[in-house]
Amino acid sequence: MNSPKLIVTEQKSNVWYISIALGCLILLVSVYSLGRYLAVKDLSKTKQLLSETKATLDNTQVAYKQVLESLVLEKQSTLVENLSNQDLIESIQTLELEQKSMQEELRFYRNIMAPEKDAKGLNIDQLAITKMDSEGQFHFRLTIIQAQKQAQFLKGSVEITLFGQDKGIGQDNNQASQLNHQLSYQFRELGTFKTADFRFQFKYFQNIQGFIQLPKDFMPQRLVAIAKTKGLRKNQTAKFETLWQPEEK
Template identity: 30%
Template sequence: MSESRKPAEEYVVIRHRPGYRLRRTLILLTFSISAAVVGYVAGMAQGGFRFSTAEESRDRLEEQVDQLRDQNRKASQQLVNLERGRSIDAQALNQARRTIVDLETQIASLKADLTFYKNIMAPSETSKGLQVDRLAMQSARQEGVYNFKLVLTQVGDNKSYISGVVAVNVIGIRNNEKEVIALRDLSDDIDDLGVKFRFRYFQDIEGVLRVPDGFEPLELQVVARAEGSKSSQAERTFDWDELTEN
């Protein structure tokens, strides 16, 4: 009686691809981040300047921050797990680190916007009414040329519009003497000494500024005046070096 033969053992060969699972995870994570950012930008395009109301803006931003925090936590844990492994290619690891940095940058940006809207809706007692909220300057990759963005806000009482004019002057030195130049004389985007504004929550004033030869800017002074029943004035002076250090 012949002995029964055991079935032959089978072996399956699996190709070893270092970093494959990480790259697949990063692709899915990047897709999720892109979807969140697209949703955020799409929301900004609805109504008014960016959103239909400041309340909706605040709620959307809070939701976006929570989502990005969750994604950042998962990405950080994935990175820790992979760093403990033995077979990780450097390219995949670097990509994971860059993804986490991008997430943290997006979270910081959204938190700044969220704070902006919260301040409009729930201001302190000392910061109500017309405000010169912020001024941003960015080099246009051409010597002496900058993109600028001035943001005015109405804090607290947003039930009605506020209107008036805002004047911007650049204070500096030329030929060892102090000189004040109106923004109108430095930017083709500004036609008048006083730029008109009218808004409920906030308004952006943007354009390109060109510094003349031989002029050394020191400060940028903003004076906004509201007219009518909400008559008021807001002033703020910005240090030029701090504005342009980035």
């Protein structure tokens, strides 16, 4: 039979317990201080990083603004240059048209006052044909003049004849067949005209103009205009022939 054993332990003093408590307290304070130090250090680095990032962003925005302003200025400069070039081209074209118009007017009045080849009396200066927007519709202007001496008024009438072929006949390679099937129309038949529309009475010049509508499948080729005076002691006749070459509107 085993007998009970007596265990003897050393009793700790109060100082020992106080020392242990102080040690734990110091350890806790040290850990707290270390954590706070590290947190402050990280916060400082974060603030510095944010400051640097903000500075970089500000510099980038400034650079972007400068580039944008440069692009805008360059675009405006290019636009102004293009506009200047376009304005210059349009000005040159306008001057060319004005010069051409002045030359036409000069030629026209020269034909009246000092014509070439000793032309005198009744003359047909030109027959202009202009294509309109509507299919087969054209505008015509016949200009009649009295060359050199304009001592009297000229009055009379004009006949304008348009010669051509039907499209089917025009495609035939047989020249004899084409000649046999040639068609002609008086301008007075190709529009709503009055008899007075083809009469003239003038001393220097007069324009006879209007609109014509071509028949369907008709191929115009040439024009013949004949002007005749009446009521004079010696009546005059003027003839003008030209190919069908209408101008664009």
